[in-house]
Amino acid sequence: xxxxxxxxxxxxxxxxxxxxxxxxxxxxxxxxxxxxxxxxxxxxxxxxxxxxxxxxxxxxxxxxxxxxxxxxxxxxxxxxxxxxxxxxxxxxxxxxxxxxxxxxxxxxxxxxxxxxxxxxxxxxxxxxxxxxxxxxxxxxxxxxxxxxxxxxxxxxxxxxxxxxxxxxxxxxxxxxxxxxxxxxxxx
Amino acid sequence: xxxxxxxxxxxxxxxxxxxxxxxxxxxxxxxxxxxxxxxxxxxxxxxxxxxxxxxxxxxxxxxxxxxxxxxxxxxxxxxxxxxxxxxxxxxxxxxxxxxxxxxxxxxxxxxxxxxxxxxxxxxxxxxxxxxxxxxxxxxxxxxxxxxxxxxxxxxxxxxxxxxxxxxxxxxxxxxxxxxxxxxxxxxxx
Numbered sequence: 001x002x003x004x005x006x007x008x009x010x011x012x013x014x015x016x017x018x019x020x021x022x023x024x025x026x027x028x029x030x031x032x033x034x035x036x037x038x039x040x041x042x043x044x045x046x047x048x049x050x051x052x053x054x055x056x057x058x059x060x061x062x063x064x065x066x067x068x069x070x071x072x073x074x075x076x077x078x079x080x081x082x083x084x085x086x087x088x089x090x091x092x093x094x095x096x097x098x099x100x101x102x103x104x105x106x107x108x109x110x111x112x113x114x115x116x117x118x119x120x121x122x123x124x125x126x127x128x129x130x131x132x133x134x135x136x137x138x139x140x141x142x143x144x145x146x147x148x149x150x151x152x153x154x155x156x157x158x159x160x161x162x163x164x165x166x167x168x169x170x171x172x173x174x175x176x177x178x179x180x181x182x183x184x185x186x187x
Numbered sequence: 188x189x190x191x192x193x194x195x196x197x198x199x200x201x202x203x204x205x206x207x208x209x210x211x212x213x214x215x216x217x218x219x220x221x222x223x224x225x226x227x228x229x230x231x232x233x234x235x236x237x238x239x240x241x242x243x244x245x246x247x248x249x250x251x252x253x254x255x256x257x258x259x260x261x262x263x264x265x266x267x268x269x270x271x272x273x274x275x276x277x278x279x280x281x282x283x284x285x286x287x288x289x290x291x292x293x294x295x296x297x298x299x300x301x302x303x304x305x306x307x308x309x310x311x312x313x314x315x316x317x318x319x320x321x322x323x324x325x326x327x328x329x330x331x332x333x334x335x336x337x338x339x340x341x342x343x344x345x346x347x348x349x350x351x352x353x354x355x356x357x358x359x360x361x362x363x364x365x366x367x368x369x370x371x372x373x374x375x376x
Contacts, residue, residue, distance in 0.1 A: 015249050018355055026253075048296035049288060052305045054209050055281030056218070056253040059269020063278075063285040072286050079278050086250020086253050087274055091246060091256040093268065098263065108369030109362050113243040115238060115336040116361035119343030120246065124216040125316035126344070132309035150310050157314040171297050172210055172221040174311045183300050 002070045003077050005035070010062055010081035017058065024058040024082075028065060037069040058082070129154070149185050153178060193231065195264045201228045203230065204257050205275030211253060212308050216242070218253045223322070232260050235323055243322040247358045253277055339364075 009031055017023040025047060032038045046068070051058035059079060066078025101105050130136055157174055160166055162181045181187075203225045211218040225230045233241075238256070245255035249277070253276055261273030288295045295301060324340075343357045 017234050017251075017268035017327060018247065021239040037303075045296065049285070051213070051218065052296050052301055053211040053281075053284050053288060054212055055206040055284065056208070056211055056251045056277070057213065058251040059254065059281040060206075060285055061277050062280065063281050064289055067286055067289045069309055075286050075289075083254050083274055083278060086248060086255050087258050087270065089248050089250070090244075090255050091262055091270055093248065096322060101339075107368060110240050110249040112244070112361045112365030113358065115339040116343040116357055117239045117243040117246070118320060119340040121216045121219060121242065121316065121323070121341070121355060122320045122344045122359060123347040123354075125313060125320055126348055128213065128217070128316060132313050149305070153307065153310050154273055154314060157311055158317065158334070161314060161318055170285055171224060171315050172358055174190035174315060175210070175212065177308040178311030182303045182305070182310075184302075185309075186299075187303050187306035 002037070004067055006066055006074055006077045007081045010066070010078045011084055013062070015085040016084040024061055025147065028061055035069075038065055042068060049057065051172070149187060153187075155183055191218055195230070195269070197265060197268060199230070200264060200269050201272040201276040204261075204273040205279050208253070208277040209280040212305070213312055216252070216316060217312050219319045220257075222256060223319060226260055231299070232264055233320075241325065243358050243361070270302045 013024055013027040017027055028043055028046070029040065032040045032043045043065075046061055046064040049059075049064060050057045053060055059082065062078045062082040063075045067075040070077070097106070098128070107159075133154045136145050136146075157178065161169070161174055205220060207221045207225055210221050219242075222238060223235065227235055227238065227315075238359075240258045241259045242252065248255060254274055256279040257273040258270045261270035265272070271351040292298075296300055339361065343361065346352050346357055
């Protein structure tokens with residue numbers, strides 16, 4: 001039965017894909033190899049759509065793959081199965097944390113984890129900026145494929161969002177401006 | 188942070204996370220600016236410090252980080268029911284949007300305007316993440332602006348960017364170092 005298959009497969013992905021949405025993609029290729037309701041070329045489309053729609057990429061992929069298998073009920077089944085393992089685990093950790101929040105060992109651990117996590121976020125910021133703006137890679141000459149339009153948009157937005165008057169603006173304002181600029185100037 | 192007298196409404200939790208899901212573009216940390224906006228600035232459900240804790244845990248537990256963080260905040264606000272609300276909230280936009288696109292626009296990702304718009308949006312996401320990092324460092328002056336914290340932050344950045352090591356490794360290493368050498372904070376505010 002397709003729903004049982006979806007539940008088992010996406011529960012497994014949810015359980016084993018550690019470290020965020022992109023970690024689900026290798027597992028989806030395994031699914032494509034195993035079942036006939038998902039082909040590798042469909043999967044390429046799914047990833048493209050997941051990246052060009054709102055929502056976490058991992059969730060988008062699961063929703064689309066589930067839809068492919070069994071329509072909207074399939075989409076719901078796949079998505080809920082994907083989040084169930086982490087839901088259970090986080091509920092347990094959260095209970096533990098609220099109990100041991102004042103514990104010295106827990107606080108000591110987090111005192112180093114927080115700056116480390118900040119570094120990780122900065123690293124993901126760098127990856128996004130590099131992919132979208134500078135496009136540096138070891139294969140091309142320095143800045144050879146850098147998109148000057150993207151650099152200008154990047155600089156303008158960075159300055160704009162750091163002007164005191166505009167600091168409190170909703171992040172969505174920047175996203176909207178960037179989308180409009182992207183369409184107008186054919187990024 | 189002021190003490191809350193009223194319980195957070197379940198509907199507010201659901202709607203806030205539906206908004207976060209709707210306005211998250213890209214994976215992982217791309218949602219940080221929206222999370223800060225809704226959960227720290229608007230509702231005061233959590234602090235930037237706690238968000239970092241959740242992210243560090245989310246990095247080395249299974250599942251999508253956006254969902255893990257949603258579950259955490261729902262759980263601390265209203266227990267199991269709150270966690271269910273935030274988790275369902277954050278996945279609802281994906282379910283709706285993807286189902287519509289899959290039904291109506293099978294070549295959605297190949298439409299030129301969509302591609303251009305998202306190329307632009309990715310630039311904005313980069314800017315928003317940079318600003319979020321600056322804010323994290325500034326707002327945690329007491330905890331962050333000492334030499335050791337900065338060294339840890341830079342080291343974890345370099346490890347992932349230049350040595351291509353998994354973030355999971357960074358988190359586990361940081362946890363071990365913290366257990367051994369970390370310091371207890373007198374005041375967590």
